[in-house]
Amino acid sequence: MARICELTGTGPIKGSHIWRSGKAKKKGGIGTHVTAITKRRFMPNLQRVKAVINGEVRYIRVTASAIKKGLVVKAPKRTWKKPEAKKA
Template sequence: MARICSIRGTRVRSGGKIHRSGLAKKKGGIGRHVTKVVKRTISPNLQSKRIWVPELGKFVKTKLSCRALKTVNKNGAFVTLKKAGII
């Protein structure tokens, strides 16, 4: 299954990590230098949850990010899941 939040659509992003070498000037060196930029992936904090929906009287299984879980707590399960098109 893909690493995508079912409510917010948050997915894996790509970015760059900067490699630096050398000793900082304030520590007695000649300064830090960028030697390479390495590609990396940034994964969302996904959780598999069973959310109780009182209006339906059943649990709904979803894979969602922690930010989406806060949204569910704030707005309610039925409203959030209906807006996302899950139910």
């Protein structure tokens, strides 16, 4: 399943993890140096939410930021109650 927001289209972003060694100059060292750089991916904070889409209620995967912005119309709470069993 793709890690993409169904509303905003936000997906994973490329980045890198940088390793540094040495002591900072202001702490009395000779400065830090980059020793290795490896690629990594920043994943969006996806949440599974019950929302109203085109008049019907269904589950969608959206980012937390889309929920905070109010882009998602959440489904109303269910008021349906289980029917009571008939006594004989």
